[in-house]
Amino acid sequence: MSLSPILYTENVSKRFGGVVALDGVNVHVSPKMLTLVIGPNGSGKSTLINVIGGILRPDGGRVVLNGRDITKLPPHARFRLGLARTFQTPQLFTSLSVLENVLVPMHEYYEERVLEILLRNAWRLREREYIDRAFQILRLLNLDHLWDAPASDLSGGQMKLLELARILMSDPRVIVLDEPLAGVNPSLANEIMGYLTSLRSELGVSFLIVEHRLDIALKFVDYVFAMHQGRVVAEGPPDAVVKHPAVIEAYLGG
Structure with a gap:
């Protein structure tokens, strides 16, 4: 983990009946950085950001924002502490x-x-x-x-x-973005990622992004977590993560 993350999860787990959606997940967001969570459908990405945002309560582990354990706080309380999120369909x-x-x-x-x-x-x-x-x-x-x-x-x-x-x-400290490029033409999708890069510099905001359009997103982000079957299977700089054997296996299904 990088020094002094502004947001992190620690051994977060979540089950839905007999299905393990999250299995000891550790992710972190460093100040003024664009952090990307990737993974095939069903890997646990949506469950993770719903736990981080307070929509779901984890079965185990914790969520920490700016040094404070927010695991049991409702979404509106997290918002007041500086954690905000968007949804796939704008509200x-x-x-x-x-x-x-x-x-x-x-x-x-x-x-x-x-x-x-x-x-x-x-x-x-x-x-x-x-x-x-x-x-x-x-x-x-x-x-x-x-x-x-x-x-x-x-x-x-x-x-x-x-x-x-x-x-x-x-004036949030961290914004969680759920598929910000979904349904957006390539030109504007690149512009959106460029705006995020500017916002972290201009306003000091950190971003945690879940996105499927890796061809665009990977060009702009600083750090990547790759998920598969409810676990983080790789993390690091974008170039290293996309070449990781576990990531190739997860996406190509070998």
Whole structure:
């Protein structure tokens, strides 16, 4: 394990009846790095990120974020501690504009004090700060020119970026991305991975990515965990992992 990971799992296990979905899984995410989890269908990737995100409770092991054991915390509590995630299908308010979608979480994420709500000038100042930050994030993702467009008008890839923009408004430490390139044309898929690379530098965010489109993702990530049958069978730099015999075996089924 690299020094001082911001997120890691320790011997995580999960069963569904007689099926072992995760068997002593150890993964870690280092600060400001793009970490990729790969593996064929049924290898345990989705179960792993659902355990990390708090949707599933592991049968054994633990999940640690920034030095704190979060294994028993619900998703919303993990979110407040800086762990966010996206889903394969973006969760958007399609009747709202791009900007409105980005601003929606701010009224929920921050606990407003009664005095600030009563003092309208202070509230308007805070809203102005929210809007400025929203445009900063939209510019980083090349969505600022679409700020007033309905979310329903966006392409599938742009919707994924908009969901990411909304998450970034809460200033997370780690974002788990579930198939961010699924259904996206190759040109935009490369752009999305490029944006992630920029975001880690610009905003200091770390990413844990589950993705099947390895031809694109492997060009951008820093570290890879390969899974097969609920276990991590290889880990390391992308070039080394794809050449690992266990990874070749898992994908080619030899």
